[in-house]
Amino acid sequence: xxxxxxxxxxxxLLAAAAGAQAQGLAPDALMKSISDDVIGIIKQDKDIKAxxxxxxxxxxxxxxxxxxxxxxMTALAVGRNWPKANAAxxxxxxxxxxxxxxxxxxxxLSTYKNEVIQFKxxxxxxxxxxxxxxxxxxxxxxxxxxxxxxxxxTPAGWKVYDVVVGGVSLVTNYRDSFNAEVRDGGIxxxxxxxxxxxxxxxxxxxxxxx
Amino acid sequence: MITLxxxxxxxxxxxxxxxxxxxTTGGNPEDPLEGYNRAMFSFNEGVxxxxxxxxxxxxxxxxxxxxxTGVTNFFANLGDVWIGVNNVLQxxxxxxxxxxxxxxxxxxxxxxxxxxxxSDTGMDKHNEDFGQTLGRWxxxxxxxxxxxxxxxxxxxxxxxxxxxxxxxxxxxYVGNVPTRNExxxxxxxxxxxxxxxxxxxxxxxxxxxxxxxxxxxxQRRRSLVYDGNPPREPDAERTSKSAPGAMPGAPTRGAxxxxxxxxxxxxxxxxxxxxxxxxxxxxxxxx
Numbered sequence: 001x002x003x004x005x006x007x008x009x010x011x012x013l014l015a016a017a018a019g020a021q022a023q024g025l026a027p028d029a030l031m032k033s034i035s036d037d038v039i040g041i042i043k044q045d046k047d048i049k050a051x052x053x054x055x056x057x058x059x060x061x062x063x064x065x066x067x068x069x070x071x072x073m074t075a076l077a078v079g080r081n082w083p084k085a086n087a088a089x090x091x092x093x094x095x096x097x098x099x100x101x102x103x104x105x106x107x108x109l110s111t112y113k114n115e116v117i118q119f120k121x122x123x124x125x126x127x128x129x130x131x132x133x134x135x136x137x138x139x140x141x142x143x144x145x146x147x148x149x150x151x152x153x154t155p156a157g158w159k160v161y162d163v164v165v166g167g168v169s170l171v172t173n174y175r176d177s178f179n180a181e182v183r184d185g186g187i188x189x190x191x192x193x194x195x196x197x198x199x200x201x202x203x204x205x206x207x208x209x210x
Numbered sequence: 211m212i213t214l215x216x217x218x219x220x221x222x223x224x225x226x227x228x229x230x231x232x233x234t235t236g237g238n239p240e241d242p243l244e245g246y247n248r249a250m251f252s253f254n255e256g257v258x259x260x261x262x263x264x265x266x267x268x269x270x271x272x273x274x275x276x277x278x279t280g281v282t283n284f285f286a287n288l289g290d291v292w293i294g295v296n297n298v299l300q301x302x303x304x305x306x307x308x309x310x311x312x313x314x315x316x317x318x319x320x321x322x323x324x325x326x327x328x329s330d331t332g333m334d335k336h337n338e339d340f341g342q343t344l345g346r347w348x349x350x351x352x353x354x355x356x357x358x359x360x361x362x363x364x365x366x367x368x369x370x371x372x373x374x375x376x377x378x379x380x381x382x383y384v385g386n387v388p389t390r391n392e393x394x395x396x397x398x399x400x401x402x403x404x405x406x407x408x409x410x411x412x413x414x415x416x417x418x419x420x421x422x423x424x425x426x427x428x429q430r431r432r433s434l435v436y437d438g439n440p441p442r443e444p445d446a447e448r449t450s451k452s453a454p455g456a457m458p459g460a461p462t463r464g465a466x467x468x469x470x471x472x473x474x475x476x477x478x479x480x481x482x483x484x485x486x487x488x489x490x491x492x493x494x495x496x497x
Contacts, residue, residue, distance in 0.1 A: 104415040111407060142282075142326075143335040146438050167433020167440065173425040176238055177418040183237075197417055204414075 027151045027158040028122040028133045030067070035117050035135075038063050042112050051110040053205065060106045069152065069159035070098040076162060077174040078182075078190070085187045093187070096194035101170070103201050115139045117147075129153040238421070240364075240428060241354040250356040251420050257359060258402075263409075266402035280324040281400045286335065287316045287323025292378035296338035300346045308333045337434055340374040341367035345435035354424055362427035 025033065038059065042048050047055045074094045075082045085093060120134040133149040150162035162171045181190040241247060270278070294309030312328035312335070320327045329335060344366050345351065352365025363371065376382060381397070384390035416422035432440050 100415070104411060107414075108407075108411060142329075143337055166430055167438060168426045168429045173422060173429065174417065176421040176425055177416070179237075180418065180421065193417060201414055 025158070026122070027124075027131050027149075027153075028119055030158050031133050031135070031149055031151075031160075032119055034063065034067065038109075039112065039117075042109060049110055049112070051107070053107070056106050056109050057102075060102060060109070065102070067158070067160055069154070069161045070094050070101075072152070072159075072161040073097070073101070073171050076171045078178050079172075079175045081179065081182045081187065081190075084182075089187045089191060092191050093194070096191060096198060097174075099198045100194060100201075103198065103205075105170075113139070238354075238424070240351075241424060243353055243355060247354065247356040247424075248420055250358060251423070254356065254359060254361055255419075262398065262402050263406070266399050266406060269399050270403040270406060278400060278403065281396065282404065283316070283320070283326045284323045285397050285400065286326070287313060287320070288380045290316070290335070291380070292375070293336050293338045295378060296340060296343045297336060299340075299343045300338070305336055309336055339367075339370065340378070341370035341431070342435050344370060345431070351428070351431065354428060362423055364428075364431070367431065 041059060041063075045055065048059065071090075071094050074090075074097045077097060078085070078093060082090070116138045118136045118138060120136065122131065122133060124131040130150070130152050133151060135147045135149070136144045137147060138144045145166050146164075147166075148164040149160050150164070151158045151160050162169055164170070178190055181193050185192065238244070273281075290309045290313040294306045294313070297303075297306035297309055312333045313323075315328045315331070315333070316323045316326055319325075326335070341364075349366055351367065354362070354364050355368050357363045357368055357371075360371070381390060381393050384393060412422065413419065
């Protein structure tokens with residue numbers, strides 16, 4: 001259960017085969033092609049399995065990130081304080097939050113161990129522009145973990161704006177702490193905390209690789 | 211277990227005593243005991259760091275993966291009976307029958323539960339306990355509470371754990387006390403070993419570990435009560451990106467942290483309104 005859960009956390013990042021054909025795909029078909037693609041690569045790549053950060057980052061950049069709407073994710077995480085940030089602050093928030101999510105969850109890619117991802121039938125009308133793609137991650141001997149992707153239709157194709165793992169939203173779970181940061185130090189305080197967090201993660205990674 | 215319980219009470223009292231000092235309540239309406247909870251959370255982190263995590267790391271290093279899987283399966287199998295009972299109590303008879311079937315199959319063909327054969331035959335493992343049963347019956351979760359050693363919980367789930375689930379735990383019926391304690395110990399260490407990667411990830415991801423764990427616990431439990439399909443809570447931010455007003459008819463109080471924002475119009479008045487509410491909550495705790 002726990003292993004699958006952990007793996008599940010990185011699936012958002014597993015998700016994504018860019019490519020021109022992606023734009024015309026239905027949301028569930030898109031997510032399926034992305035995860036098939038990424039899992040195919042991980043299975044064959046010993047370096048990624050061993051936790052090679054550079055290779056993982058390259059994979060995530062190419063295949064996964066294009067299908068995420070980080071601006072919307074950040075707005076959701078910041079919640080009611082989002083409109084209080086000016087354009088420049090919003091841009092910084094998106095940048096820092098994106099870095100934090102990518103940095104923390106892409107590392108989990110290396111924990112992949114033959115989990116199987118099942119896609120549940122999509123319950124949506126063809127005209128819908130906001131859908132939830134439901135999946136289950138299965139692993140022999142443990143309870144299946146659900147991963148739901150909230151997706152919206154944009155001119156550039158379907159984009160993920162929230163990932164809910166086992167009922168926990170990876171995005172809105174930040175709201176309490178973001179609200180507290182804004183209350184204590186304003187929008188700039190939140191930006192600073194996120195930047196500090198990212199910097200300390202960077203140092204950590206640098207330190208451990210030596 | 212007795213000692214653990216009296217220890218818990220002692221710690222609880224100690225932490226409550228220190229509550230007046232730390233009134234930096236963050237204002238989550240589901241967490242009126244934040245001062246105590248934060249103290250207990252850091253106590254638990256200390257115990258984990260000093261004892262449980264090192265032992266679990268050693269266990270993981272020494273015991274091969276297949277053996278750890280066997281241990282996990284063994285305890286998971288023992289749990290299936292009580293999971294089945296709770297499914298029946300919630301009126302989910304098919305699931306309950308499947309849980310009992312899992313126990314029968316894994317205990318025999320699966321060699322005392324060491325191998326989870328039942329999952330391969332399509333009988334999925336479920337996640338149930340008495341707290342979820344109460345939730346299904348309509349009992350609210352109550353305030354969020356961090357239990358000593360055991361970690362995140364709430365009034366409903368904590369009560370269920372001590373008053374009911376404990377009696378549904380087969381280990382409680384092991385007559386030989388040293389053996390029973392050993393089994394408890396192995397279960398704790400094995401569980402923690404399985405969580406090593408996840409806890410590292412959480413430390414990396416969280417800006418504030420306390421509120422991250424709290425949010426995850428509350429959302430997870432709510433999802434479990436509804437078996438993964440909780441009624442969707444309107445969220446102003448999520449559904450209407452541009453509309454400035456709150457969703458009409460949104461509930462005043464949600465279980466998930468997301469629920470908090472649903473009724474708040476995104477303007478200045480709304481903000482002062484929330485902070486007023488937070489203060490009221492805080493005063494309630496102090497008295």
